[in-house]
Amino acid sequence: MTTASKLKQTLAGLKGAQATLKEYAEKARHDEAKATFRGAHEVIGGIVQGLEGRVSRIEFEEPQFKG
Amino acid sequence: MPGWLDILLRSIGLFIVVFALTRAMGKKHPAKVTPFRFIIYTVLAAITALTMLNMVNPGVGLTALAVWFLLPFAGEYLATRSKWAHNLIYGRETVVIRQGKVLEENLRQARVNGEELLSELRSKNVFNLADVEFAVLEPTGDLNVLLKSEKTSVTPYDLGRQVAPRPEPQTVILDGNILNEQLAALGLNKHWIKEQLEGSGVLLDNVFIGQVDATGELYLDLFDDTLRNPKPQVKEMLFATLEKAQASLTTFSLETEDQEAKNMYSEYAGRLQEQLEQLKPHLLH
Known part of the structure; x- marks a missing residue:
């Protein structure tokens, strides 16, 4: 497995987790839990964006990994 | 008036009066009252x-009933107004063990002997006197x-x-019926329940109890215990x-040779670790 595909796999996992966290933040019944889930959702959002940038750079530099 | 009709009317009338009186007397548990309150209950029942x-003559009976109901009521009112009256009416708590030592003088005043003290302690799951720091005998006799x-x-x-x-937790389904009031308190509606039930492949008629827990997840107990209902994971x-x-991010940071990417991966791994620690008590329990 190439680095690019491993990276994409991690990215997909994080995106799924981000969506679930968003759902939890909406339905949590206690403010503290809500804040924790929302905070985690934002941090992971930042990481997802950064990794997406990295993926497009790898694909630009080494087009053989594109896919 | 024939005798049976007389009794019937009296019974129904007194039933209603006494029912109203006991409701007005509040929610004190009959098993946990002071000895005097127990006497009040007994006298009311006898009258x-x-x-x-x-x-006895109905007029006489009703007067006695009113006195034995109104006096404790007045006493209760006074007790809420003054600590002195409260102590007088309900009695004071007695400290029987302080700093691990039994206060024999106080025990004697409360007319409790050592055997009774030990038995009360045992009923609180304390078998070893050495484990007790402090114990109070309440006016109701509870330790x-x-x-x-x-x-x-x-x-x-x-x-x-x-x-x-x-x-x-809120119970939202009972005996196959959706409890709308509890659902509304959670800010949810029937559609949400239908969606959840469809998701787990269960019919509403087959649900005995459904509860929504702190994180908003629905736990179901089914009538048919042979059906396997997977616990949400x-x-x-x-x-x-x-x-x-x-x-994975940690691995990437070790594998890559690009210094910039290395820094990025390890920073992200650190941030994620921080979030994991914060989420742990919410997600694993």
């Missing part, structure tokens, strides 16, 4: 029975015990562990996914 069976700090059960606070807040799965991503 009611005598009046009903025409042993309340504070154990020595090393003998009390461990709380998350003692362990220095953070735990997620846990609001009370979404939270554990989410935590595992995040842990896996964190591990």
Whole structure:
């Protein structure tokens, strides 16, 4: 497995987790839990964006990994 | 008026009067009252029975009933107004064990002997007198015990562990019926329940009890116990996914030779680790 595909796999996992966290933040019944889930959702959002940038750079530099 | 009709009317009338009186007397548990309150209950019961069976004149009976109801009521009112009246009416609590030592003088005043003290302690699951720091005999005769700090059960606070807040669960389905009031209190509606039931492949008619827990997840108990209803594992799965991503990021930071990317990966791994620690009490329990 190439680095690019491993990276994409991690990215997909994080995106799924981000969506679930968003759902939890909406339905949590206690403010503290809500804040924790929302905070985690934002941090992971930042990481997802950064990794997406990295993926497009790898694909630009080494087009053989594109896919 | 024939005798049976007389009794019938008296019974119904007194039933309603006494029912209203006991409701007005509040929610004190009959098994946990002061001896005097027990006497009040007994007297009220006796007057009611005598009046009903025409042993005493109805006028006399009702007057006695009113006195025995109104006096305690007045006493209760006074007790809420003044601490002195409260102590006079309800009695004071008696400290029977202080700093691990039995206060024999106080025990004697409360007319409790050592055997009774030990038996009361045992009923509180305390078999060893040496474990007790402090014990109070309440006016109702109940013994309340504070154990020595090393003998009390461990709380998350003692362990220095953070735990997620846990609001009370709400029962939203009972006997196959959706309880709309409880649902509305959660800000949910029937569509949400239908969606959840469809998701787990269960018919509403087959649900005995459905409860929504603190994180908003629906737990179902079915009539048909042979049906397997998998416990939701979404939270554990989410935590595992995040842990896996964190591990992968650490691996990437070690594998890559690009210094800029190395820094990025290790920074992200650190941030994710931080979030994992914060989420742990909410997702794993």
